[in-house]
Every structure is written in C-alpha cells, then in structure tokens.
Amino acid sequence: MKRYNLIVVGAGPAGLCAGIEAAKRGMSVIVFDENEKPGGQLFKQIHKFFGSKEHKAKIRGFKIGEQLLKEAAATGVEVRLNATVTGLYPDKEIMVKHGDGMYHYKGDSIIIATGAAENMVPFENWTLPGVIGAGAAQTLMNLHGIKPGNRILMLGSGNVGLVVSFQLLQAGCEVAALVDAAPRIGGYGVHAAKVARTGVPFYLSHTIIKAEGTDHVTGVIIGEVDDHFKPIPGTEKQFDVDTICIAVGLSPMSQLLKMSGCTMEDNPRRGGEVPVVDEYGETSIPQLFAAGDVSGIEEASSAMIKGKMAGIRAAYELGFCKETETENSLEKCTADLDSLRQGMFAPGNKGKLIEKTEEGIPVSMNLLTKGFVADGEIIHFPGVTSQKGIHPVIECTQNIPCNPCQDACVKHCIKIGSHITSLPVVENPAPCTGCGLCVASCSGQAIFLVNENYEPGFASITMPYEFLPLPEKGDKGKGLGRDGKTVCDAEIIDVKSLPAFDHTNLVTMKVPAEFVMKARFFKAV
Amino acid sequence: MKTTADVIVIGAGIVGCSTAYYLAKKGMSVIVLEGSNYIGNGGSSRNGGGVRQSGRNPKELPLMIWGVKNIWPHLSEELGVDTEYKQKGNLRLGKTDRHLGILTKLTENAVKCGLDVKMISAAEVKGINPYLSDEVVGASWCATDGHANPLTTTLGFYKKARELGVQFYTDCPVVQLRTVCGTMRQVITSEAVFEAEAVVVAAGFESKPLLDGVGINIPMRKVKLECLVTEAEPQMFEQMLGTAEADFYGHQTKHGSFVFGGHTGYERYAIDYANPSSSSSFASCTSRGIMKYFPILKDAKIVRAWAGFMDECADEVATVSKIDEIPGLYVECSFTGHGFGIGPAAGYNTAELITTGKTPADIQPLRYDRFKTAM
C-alpha cells in the first residue's frame, strides 16, 4: 500500500499551507481534493483580503490560491485533483476514488482540511428550483461564469451574505434586498456599506416567510420577526425575484473525522460538530490533525495559518525538524493568528453588541441595523476629515485587524500605527497627491478621494468602482448617498484603471459642493 | 427514579424491546436498561433484515416457524409502524456443486422439521428472479421466508412498549447481576441498583460478562459483520437472498435501496474496537461479490457501509432459556447474527415463560445448558 509521510485531504487554503510547510521540512506530501480545481473557497473569493501584509492583505482570494499552488509545486507537494477521499479508516488509512477506480493510501500523519458547508434555513417552498446556497451562487458566477439568476433576494448578513451580494452585482444580477432575522448585520460594516450604497435595501429583523412559484421561484415574501424570531403578522413584504440565496452561516464538513473515531464535540461557538484538537490542530488520535474551517469556522486567512501550524507540528512529531526551529515557527504562527483574532469581530466578541470603538467613538448603529453609516455619525470617525485640496476620506468605522491603506500611501497621509485594529487616521493637512493607491488598496472599498473645492460650487469624489459597464468621462447621472438613494446630479470627470489597482477602477464624479459628504456612488441615468 | 419492577430487561434491541412489549401487554411492570445512548444500536440496526426459516439450524426452526406463522403477519398493525415485512420467499444461491451439497443437507433437515423448502434448478431460479446471473447453478427455495425493516420494527416495539409504560433508561450500562438468597434479584449500574422478580439478559455479546458474573457460561464470542446499502433503485425483486456459505445476503427494501451483507474474510481478525467500524476493503470486496450475482447493479451507487458485532455462539444457535440454577434469571442471546427474524418470537415466548411458565413454541433445543464437549 502506497504510504506518504503526510496525506492532506482538501486543497483549500488550510490544506495547501499545511502541505507546503511539511514539504519544506522534507516530508513526502500528497494533497487530495474532490474538485476539478484546487484552492477550495479561495477560488470563489474575488474580493481583496483583509489583514496585514503577512496575511496577504489586499490580494484577491483567487490570486492567493494561485500563489499557494505555485508554492506547493515548488516545494514538491503532489496535488491530486478529482480525487474524492471516500473514507478515513483506523491506522490512518484512506480510500480515494480517482477516475473509475479506488486507491488505498496510508499516511504517517494525516491532516483533514475539508472546510465547511452552508447551513440551511427551511421556509415554505424552500425546495423550489431557484433557492440556492450562497456558495452555489459563488461557484456558478466565479468558477463557471454563469449568472445564478436575474433578480435575487439574499438571506443572511454575515460576511458571506454581504460579499456574495456584492459579487452578484458584479456579475450583472440585480439584488432585490438583503434580509436577516438578526437585529444587526453579522459581517463587516464596510462590506455592508459597499452593497447599501448601490441601492440594495437591508431588512434586518426580517426573515423569509415563503418562496412563491410552482415550478421554480417567481417571488418571495418576507416578514418582520419579534425577538423570539417569530414572524409578526401584517408585516409581510413581497418581492418579485427568480432566485433566493441562503447565507446563514457555515458548519464544518467533519464527516471524515467523525468516521475516524477521534473525539468530537458539538461546539456552537466553532460552528457545529468539530474534532477536539490541541492548539496545533492535533486530534485525540496521534498524528491525525484537523486544520481550517473543519475544526472551527473562521476566515480563510486564519485557515492558512492553522494549516501551517498543523504542517509544522506534523513534521516535528515525525522527526523532520528540530525543536527550536519548530518552536520559533509555531510561535510566529500563533502571533499571526492572535493578531487576526482581535478587534470587534474576534471570536470572543461573536454576537456581542460593542457600543464604542477602541478609540471611544460610539459605533454607527445605523450601519448595524440598515447597512450604512448615517450622515450624522460619519463625521466622528478619524478617517473622515474636511480639508482644502484633494485628500482621502476613509469611512472605516469598525476595529478590524487590517492595515493595507497605511502601507499603500507613499506620502504617509494615512496612519494606523502598530496596533493593527486601530481606525485609520488621515493627517491634517494631508500631503495627498490624489494618486488613488489607497482607494484601490482598501479591501472594504471604504476609501474615497475628495476635493471639496474642485471648482466653484462643485466638489469631486473619487470612488472605487468594480462594475461593468464602466462609466466614461462626461457621462451624466445621479450621485447616490450611502443609503443608495439619489441625492444629487453628478457628472463623470475621470476614470482611471491601472494594473496597480488590480481591477479596482477609480471613477471620479463632480457633484454640487454641498453634497461632498453625502454622495458616495454613481448611477448612470 | 423508578428502580423496582416486576421484570428488568437488559438490552434495548429487537429482543429486549419485544420482550418488554409482550410483558407489558400482559400487565407486567418492566424496566429496560440499555448501555449505549441509543435504542436498537447493536445488531438490531445493523443486520440484513432477513425474516427467514430456511438455512437455520434445525434447533431454531420450531421457534422461527412459530414466529413466521403467529407474529410477523400482523406485526405492522400491532405496532402501529410499517415493519415493511414482505413474505415473498428466500433464495439461498449456490454456484458450485459443493454449495448445492450444503444447501441440500440444510433443506433435508428443515423438511424434517416441517418446513416447506425445496431445491430448485438454475432455470427455476431465473424464473423467480430474472436479474440473477448465470453463475447460479441452483438454490434452495422457501416461499414462506421474507424480509423486513429491522430499524422500524425494533423502534416500533420500543414505541409500543413505551406507550404501555415500560420504563426505558439509555446510557445506563449494567455493571453486575446480584442474587439474594440464591434468587435473581438485583441489577447493579453505576448510578443505581435496580430490583425485580425476574431479570432477562438480552444484551447481545454484552450478555456474556453479566452471565459469567453469576456463573452462567454461554460459549460465544464477538465477531464483526459488515453491511452496505445502495441508493434507491426502481423496484426489481422481492425475495430475500442468501448464499450457501452466507458470504453474501440481502434484499431490496421498500424504499428501493438494496441492503447487502458480506465478508472480506478477515472479520474474525479485526482489531477489536468498542465501536465497530467498517474495514476499508469491505465495500469493494462485497461490490465485486454482488456484481457477480447481479450484473445489472454495477452502476448502483453505495451510499453507506457499516459494521456491527454479532454474538457468535459455539453451535451458532440462539439461547432462549430460563436459568434453572438461578430462579428469576432468563436469557435471550447468542443469536449469531441471525437474531432479527427470530427476535420477536423469542421475546413473545420469554414473556409467556416468565408469566405462565410455559411457551407456545418449543424452545427446549435452545436451553442454556445444551453445550456438550467434543468427546
């Protein structure tokens, strides 16, 4: 029977990183993945990642996937695709279906990195064609180039619900509404803001009552819920949609681990049935590890680090590297992981209402309940200043471990400092040259360049724009507020698309001066 | 917490639950103690679902024939669940002359016990089940055999017994049996001591340590068996299937999926884990076996394979018996992997034995003290 020092199941962020670290230390490594393309979730994440430079911030998910694949090939990791691991048996043996045959393999150590899958919310007629998971929408759009539908209602305001809503708009679909039974959005405020300003209405404290249609979805009815999440009669609202997208959280796909007989627990804080693991991801069975979402739902960035730790630990336990080298690398990983697990969205703060930012500024309740920061609230944030001449306005209002904007500005107008979750501060006066690198670098698309006195009576606003058709200089249209409603007339005065911006086009519009702090999006008329 | 009753039953499988049900039906107060967290989690939910007389050791035939006649026909109605019982016959297939020899001997013994079973030719087999391959050279055929759903049947007995007030405790492993003045009285668990007039040990292989503890030694050992189930297929045939060497058995369920049991040949040497797990080659090996008999099933997808332990008796015969040496102690175990079909009959007769001292079926050959040495 073919034996490897390390078998990894799942070629996503965690699996690839685990394989790379182990191969770097001399282990023979094979990574199996049932899909045609490796990279797991990464290849569906077309947005720029958060975090610091080490966390590969401001790089788009699928680009990170490509980098990992190159690195895996370079370090001699064998990646076997269309290879479904159908079973994990005692003595670290696996059965793999490849083509029309079955293959047995044994691993001195095994790392399971099979990720997570979507939770379900049943409602009347939820089995109609047209009701799909958010992951399904991403797969269809970003992997296969197919529009999941024409007019879509999104259920779920966590990061997945928000990001997929934005991606649906990018694919040319119309998002009729974003609905969540929770009173407050679950994901990053900046993700909600970039969806709200395009005009998508948010309905918090609402849930789906029923999908309409006989052969497939033709509409949907939502209703307000009380604090026991029970629908309140009389609050029903109807939308004509052909697709309903469900994004209500993820659960670990831990079937293989459960099959192996290692100790499992049902841990709601980690998303469901997960293996009991130590800090390196080792389960109750020696040399059997779990890394990434399968051992606890977090972002892809943390999955990569947890993958690394499992790979390093596996190498150490089988004698492929020395104690000191192992300790140093693992300490670095732990530090990286801890830096990600800070701020308002740290695991410890899950579901908690945080009233004030670290700086003591009251958080925008409007953002949490309607998806956009109200005009009266935005002025309190350090990234939002009024100055002469062109300068960045950073509408980043939550403490998130993320600092690409600080490094992007060559003139050092933007300061976050050593504490990565601090809100970005714009120098006053800002020696800004209007280069736009900060606008393009922001993963949350929350940075604008503003010139309050572009010309008498008019101001200019430069915004990140990732949609087609791209507006052209001279186009006339409307300026939309943060709530997506029309606030004023607007004219396009500049469109910049540079490779350095990595597909974030910089669109500048001219608006009447009094709307400089209101208009944040453009709609051609 | 209720710790006393007329009867305590140890083990909540098909045997324990049916015994408890029939006792409760006769007005007895019953407590059932199940060691695992689940009702029917042992062999009762892992077997191939056969309700058959042919192929059994003649010692078991009286009880089994009685059961097929008196219990199975109206069991769904009685329990208020769909046992999916089908009495459409049992084909025990042979592919070699040696196989036919085995089948003929079994058939002759069964006929002596009054069972309507006969040997049939390859052509006749094809007439009954056209999907079988030409490898089959003959079979034994018993029209009154059949199959049922072991899951709904076991849980049906549990549901009905519970309705009649039987007190079930799961996650309650029994540590030891204890007699008082020579009579069976106490059942010791980690959390409580239970007391009753009669105690029935029906815990599969787990019966052995408890019985050994009171000096009753039934020679049996733990052997792994493995099964698998396919996706739903269009309805093809309704017979129960088996082979001369029991290397492959199964049927098509009402749902349309096929349940098959099989052997890799290494089950006896499996690493003895508390929780039986399927071996990596089992599904492949059994698929090869099945495809030889049913070429049409080559594209059928297997959705699940599982394993279980059987309480294999030295003579491969069930033990359903009063323990004379210890008044008040009864035993129903060592069913050797074919306990589902005969379970309800064993339960009924044990309930009769406890309440009236007599049994409608002849369970004399199944006594606990039947084991004689080789010489």
Added chain:
Amino acid sequence: MNDRLRDIGPFVPGRDDDLLICRCEEVTKGEIRQAVHEGMFTMPEIRRYLRCGMGLCQGQTCARLVKGIIASELHIAPSEVEPASSRGPVRPTEMSTLGNEEEA
C-alpha cells in the same frame, strides 16, 4: 442515564409542521416532532425511524436542522442531542468503481 419516559410535554401540532426538513427523503418537521414524542430522543433513532439523513447526501444537508428540532422538543440545547455516526463512502460511489481496487 437518559430517562426515556420523562415528561417532555404533549405533541401539539405546529403551524409549520408540513415544512420539509430532509430534502432527499422528504421528511417533514411534523413527522420529526411526532417521532420525538414517540420516544426517539437521539439522531440515530430519528434517522432509523423516519429515514431522514439516510438519503443520497447522508444527512449533510439536514442533520443540523433535525438536531435543532429534536432539541426544541426535548427542551435541551442542540449540542446536547446525541449525534449520528458518520460512515464511508462519504460520497455515493458506483459498485463498479468500488469493486475496481487499483494499486496506487
């Protein structure tokens, strides 16, 4: 010890009992709730009694929903409901493929 006769209150038909929970085997919420009141307190028992989780996807889609329903009928947290086991093959696999064991 798990007392299977403890009082969990009567089965009261619910407004959304005909909601489909197991998509593969078409088992409704009402059927699951009723089964809990008939004594099926754990995932394996519900699965064996009603077939939910026994379909082609082997419960990957409905397991969490079923657990939530059992927990609410028993008035306990979902994480306290005893889980079902997980068996191979974790993806449905043709017999011809399974039977074709190759040397890696």
Added chain:
Amino acid sequence: MQNRIAEHPILGTPQKGRLVSFSFDGKNMEGYEGEPIAAALKAGGIMIHRYTAKQHKPRGIFCAIGRCTDCVMIVDGKPNIRTCVTPLKEGMEVRTQYGCSAKKDDTL
C-alpha cells in the same frame, strides 16, 4: 445563452472549453466541454432537474458543490448523477429524473 456572464469586472471573460452539443430530454442543447452539466443547463434556462419520489415536487441546483444531491439527473442512462460536479462531454444524453428513474410515473 442569456445567463452567461460575457465579461466580468474582475475575472474578465470566462475561459471555456470548446462548444459541444448534448441532448436534454430529447432536445438539442449546447454547452462548453468540461463545465458542469448543471451550468450548461442553467445557461440554457433549464431550472428543473428532477421530480421527487414521494411528493413529485420539482428540484434543481441547490448547493452546486456536489453535496446536497438535489441536482441529480439521468445521464447516459445512469440515474442519480450529480450534474453540478459532472463535466459536460460531447453527445451526453441528459434526462429529467422522476423518483429514481426516467419513467415519468402517471401519478405525477
């Protein structure tokens, strides 16, 4: 092919294999070799993949990652094929599935 994304703001034009034809319930359709059968059907506006055994209700794409098995159809005579993870090939014969077979039972 109105459901196909011609040009994506981030991903550009989707790279596809060669255009191939296949049959869906006897009708001729086109799709790109290698893309999942479900994607080719979705692009052609087909939403219903099967009708369930018990309630005869329509089902289609749900998870699109080969897990929920709602998108299964009869492909080249074999039932229960997960069309969202099965690559399209020239001349494939795809049929709506009724329960677990192609036979449209009269109780529908």
